[in-house]
Amino acid sequence: MKNIRFLDANEIVYGEVEKLSPHTVKITGEISPNISGFRLELDSGAVYGKYDGFTTLFKEIEGGFILSDDGSIYVEPEPMPEPEPVPEQTLEEVQEAKVAEMNDAQQKMIQEGINVTLTNGTIEHFTLTDHDQTSLVGLQAQVLAGEENIPWHTSDETEHCKFYSNADMELITAAAMAYVTWHVTYFRDLRIYIRSLADKATIESIRYGVEIPDKYKSDVLKAMEVA
Structure with missing residues (x-):
């Protein structure tokens, strides 16, 4: 004391x-x-x-x-405001958020591209970006015109462009178009399926590639699955 x-x-x-x-x-x-x-x-x-x-x-x-000794007095701090409650998403908002997520997944899958087995048995990988897809339409026209030595490139950026035979380019363009068509068709059916669901938890659990119930599959998708 x-x-x-x-x-x-x-x-x-x-x-x-x-x-x-x-x-x-x-x-x-x-x-x-x-x-x-x-x-x-x-x-x-x-x-x-x-x-x-x-x-x-x-x-x-x-x-x-x-x-x-400086005239100061204690001032109670302002109470922290209660955080604003985050409004719960409506069913439609949950559906559309999932549709947007699945669309992104579809685009990523397409752009990552495909492996194609060429006529000599080798396997090469080709990306399918929007630019690639546009170019492949032109290459497909060259195939139909019967041209040989069609220039194109793999996904490997360390490799130069090279010439492909008509038969090989036909394999590449056919595989690319089928791959894109598959994903576009699958996504459209998946979108319809998502918008049919009324349970938010079920919607949020969906991942790209999930099996779509038959009643929501188009005839095109069913035919592709059989093929």
Whole structure:
């Protein structure tokens, strides 16, 4: 316990004094708040701590109080606002979000492309980006025109373009068109299936490639599956 003498009092009171910051000091003990400033004294009466400028009641606390020497007082912080509740998605919103997700998956699958076994038995991979698909339409026309030595390239960016025979280019374009047609057809049926569902959890669990119930399959998709 420290000997505390407030500047407006003659008697010493006893308590604990703790400097909280350059401008605040805490006093605890059976002491009433006093804003006259104070000093700390030894039993001999010698002063060893001067707090004359601490004349503002910063805050009352349990078992004591805090004084400041710059006029500052404690201000309760603004309560944190409750977060706005996130509105639950409607069934239609869940359906359309899943449709958009599946469309992205379809585009990614198409653009990653296909492996094609050529007439000599080698397997080469071809990407099917939008640009590739447009180019393949032109290549298909060259095949139909009976041209030989048709220039094209694999997905390997370290390889140069090269010439393909008419037979090989026919294999490449046919496989590419069938692959794109499959995914476009599958996605359209999947979209119809998703929009038929009324359970959000079921919709959210759907992944691209899931088996579509027969009642939602088009005749085209059924024929492709048989083929």
